[in-house]
Amino acid sequence: MANLASTYQSQGRLDEAEKLFVQVIEAQETKLGVDHPDTLTSMASLASTFWNQGRLDEAEKLGVQVIEAQETKLGVDHPDTLTSMANLASTYGNQGRLDEAEKLGVRVMEVSKAKLGVDHPNTLTSIGNLASTFWNQGRLDEAEKLFIQH
Known part of the structure; x- marks a missing residue:
């Protein structure tokens, strides 16, 4: 089903x-x-x-609920938890809540780098997502640096 x-x-x-x-x-x-x-x-x-x-x-409401349960059950560095966090960051961005999107995006990127490595596709996606958030915030220099890294 x-x-x-x-x-x-x-x-x-x-x-x-x-x-x-x-x-x-x-x-x-x-x-x-x-x-x-x-x-x-x-x-x-x-x-x-x-x-x-x-x-x-x-x-957002369901995403928060999922993340809280995943962090408890699977851990903060589990790939499913990181994916849910990235999705919630995207939701925040689409709601215009760019500071919250940034905060969560930074967390996803840092944990992904530590857990999966800097060259892992999920890590690279998290870097690109954070760069897009910086772009939407008008922080073009920071976005450029991440896009180049991505």
Whole structure:
């Protein structure tokens, strides 16, 4: 069911994806528990669906909930946690909350460098995302430095 929901999301069938993700999460919470990694992954996917629907406040709320659970269950340096943090930073950026996006983006970049290495694709993505945040803040020199590093 989760795979079908992801397929719907990829096809842009966001309402169908949302409904199916909700069903998946309800079943996973019952069978696996609210903090099981599979449940958290489905919740992150639902947050992404909200983001794609332009429902940024709901994406933010669910994203924060997912990150808090992932940090406890998986750790702050787990790739899933870092991905959720990067997604939340993107949500903040789209909400115009650039200082919060920057703070979270810096954290993702630093942890990614330490955990995954400076040349890992996820680390490079986090550097590019932070550079974009700097660009949106009008901090062009800092953005340029990161883009060159990226």
